[in-house]
Every structure is written in structure tokens, then in C-alpha cells.
Amino acid sequence: DAGVIQSPRHEVTEMGQEVTLRCKPISGHDYLFWYRQTMMRGLELLIYFNNNVPIDDSGMPEDRFSAKMPNASFSTLKIQPSEPRDSAVYFCASSQDRGAAGNTIYFGEGSWLTVV
């Protein structure tokens, strides 16, 4: 399996521009997570989906952030307009519901975003 695939791997953009991060989860996985990693705040859960439906977006920092999952094999995280404080590594992750066995969450390699 190819694992969770994220694009772009690196992006440098100017403040005020729109940023779109993309994710292809592992085939057959029914949960998809977006995490953000910074030195100050560590790994934060932004939003997650179950069977393409957003379940919890309480971690989304503000209205400038939005996420969609139009089908089981694709998700986007959009920031509009972007600000320098959005600079971080954004991870997409997916898992398959195994109930009591405990879900293993598989992470992509991340999208490194720098907003200047």
C-alpha cells in the first residue's frame, strides 16, 4: 500500500494568499484526520471525518480554515487568507475502525507550509 499521500510537500506563500493542502487516505480506511504540528503547540487535531462526513471540527483555529472530503479517496484543507502564524507542518492521517482492538492511525509525510 502506498500509505497516506499528501501534496504539496512544501509550500511557501505570501500572507493573504489561499492555500490548499491535499490528502489521499489509505484505501479502505473510513476515518481521516487533519493534524497540525508546531514547536509551540505540538500535534493538534484540527478536524476529522468518518465515511466522508465531518465529525468534529472543534480544533479548526478559525473561519479562515476549512476542510472537505468529497469522496473516500480525497480530502482538502484550505486556508484563506493565510497568515504567517499558520506556518506549520500539516499532517493528514487515516485509520480503519477496528473497535475494541484500537485504531492504528497512519500519518502522511506532511505538508510543510511557510507563510511569509
Added chain:
Amino acid sequence: QQQVKQSPQSLIVQKGGISIINCAYENTAFDYFPWYQQFPGKGPALLIAIRPDVSEKKEGRFTISFNKSAKQFSLHIMDSQPGDSATYFCAASMRRVQGGKLIFGQGTELSVKP
């Protein structure tokens, strides 16, 4: 209540030594405690995990010790090697709730000196 507190922030160990990383949690509804390992430029990857019905789990040189009454768990890396140098995250989740979404500790940067 949703927090997982991890210590130390950084750790330097000599090759062959034992690395110990500690975590504590408050929410007694958590019932799955994985450890993730992250190398520079990569995403976190599952290393080892434990459920609260056991006090210890060992996989190779990696052992999780779990103290349910104290709400603490720790990762022990025996015979630490330079290749173990990475950032380690403890995490907690509720297996039957919310897709097992993970709440992560702040991470420990481990450096193993040759």
C-alpha cells in the same frame, strides 16, 4: 481533562543506555495508549501501544509500563541506539468513541550519542 502531559521535553542518552519517557493523563475514559515515533521530515508512525487491562507490554527493546491507578504510562527503550534518535509522542484515545482520535503529548526529542 483531554490533555496528555509528557516529560521530559528532550533527552540525551549514551549508546547502550536506557531511555525513559513519561506521560500522564486525567481522563479515565481513555482506554488506548499508543506511542508514536517521528523522524525528521517524516510523519509520526506507531511504535507500540497498550490497553489499560495490562500493566506492561514489550516489543523488542521497547516496553510500555502502565499504572492505571496513577494514570501514568511510560516508554522504556533498552540498549538505546543512535538509530533510535527521534521525537517520541505518547497519545491517548477512546477506542469506541470518535474513531479513536488521538490526543498527543508534547513530544520528547531523544538523542542517543555513540
